[in-house]
Amino acid sequence: MxxxxxxxxxxxxxxxxxxxxxxxxxxxxxxxxxxxxxxxxxxxxxxxxxxxxxxxxxxxxxxxxxxxxxxxxxxxxxxxxxxxxxxxxxxxxxxxxxxxxxxxxxxxxxxxxxxxxxxxxxxxxxxxxxxxxxxxxxxxxxxxxxxxxxxxxxxxxxxxxxxxxxxxxxxxxxxxxxESPRRGENFVTRKITKAVAAIEAGITDHVELGNLDAVRDWxxxxxxxxxxxxxxxxxxxxxxxxATGVGYTVRDFCEAAFAHAGLNWAEHVKHNTAFERPSEVDALIGDASKAKAALGWEARTRTPELARLMVDSDREDLRRLLGS
Structure with missing residues (x-):
């Protein structure tokens, strides 16, 4: 063993x-x-x-x-x-x-x-x-x-x-x-999906985020x-x-997550400079061709699908918490 x-x-x-x-x-x-x-x-x-x-x-x-x-x-x-x-x-x-x-x-x-x-x-x-x-x-x-x-x-x-x-x-x-439903709640993706669930349930009406233009490969x-x-x-x-090889902005992630709940992200997201970094990383998009060739590994889940499954998980967590 x-x-x-x-x-x-x-x-x-x-x-x-x-x-x-x-x-x-x-x-x-x-x-x-x-x-x-x-x-x-x-x-x-x-x-x-x-x-x-x-x-x-x-x-x-x-x-x-x-x-x-x-x-x-x-x-x-x-x-x-x-x-x-x-x-x-x-x-x-x-x-x-x-x-x-x-x-x-x-x-x-x-x-x-x-x-x-x-x-x-x-x-x-x-x-x-x-x-x-x-x-x-x-x-x-x-x-x-x-x-x-x-x-x-x-x-x-x-x-x-x-x-x-x-x-x-x-x-x-x-x-x-x-990312995943197990992502820490202080990371931007999970912060967004938890906010979607809370806004949909009427617990809050907005979420504050930093740089919406940062591009990431999620x-x-x-x-x-x-x-x-x-x-x-x-x-x-x-x-x-x-990596997946495809980049999305934080704004894109917001749009996908909020749209999954039938919400307009622009009505619920507020910009707060306190969440920005002293020095920003503008864009990270990976090329995983070596891993595919040598290991047979390839990412299957793309960012829009990821946002939706994380929203669904946070919705379910909130339902259990509220006993509904």
Missing amino acids: KRAFITGITGQDGSYLAELLLEKGYDVHGLVRRSSAMARTRIDHLNDNERLHLHYGDLTDGVSLVNLVRQIEPHEVYNLGAQSHVKISFEMPDHTASTNAIGTLRLLEAIRAAGLECRFYQASTSEMFGLTPPPQNEQSVFHPRSPYGASKLQAHWVTVNYREAYDLFAVSGILFNH GFAPEYVEGMWRMLQADEPDDYVL
């Missing part, structure tokens, strides 16, 4: 990846921060699975990582833990760097020091491209525009370094935006975690972009 170790298992991607690996027969170990003890709703439905094991630890605590890697002896490690909110990274740059950049280094060093023959996946991000114009692929120039993007770039390069210096099977998945998270798994099944380690 293969053993996998997932940091960030309580997050959107971690929960979907845990489901996928359990379905494939893995023994799944997850890292949870002590502060996450009461924030595990995304994996509550997996609690009865005897092959799921949760361990307290933190990417900012190298000792806990060393001990856990030696204890678990994983065949595959998926580093999904991070401070992943771009706007918050401007407010907490030190914490973001310690968790995302140095945390990755701590984990890689724990694996190297233990002498494990395991495979390592690093969750890189399209935010590393930043100012570089689309389409972006594995050969595009990196130019991050936030402490988050910069921290992820360091983590990306240290992963490459450990692959080259220590012959570690280490890959980076450069994933473009991917895909469906469950499809992207399958891509992560495929990267670690390849014969040789490499880095891959995962």
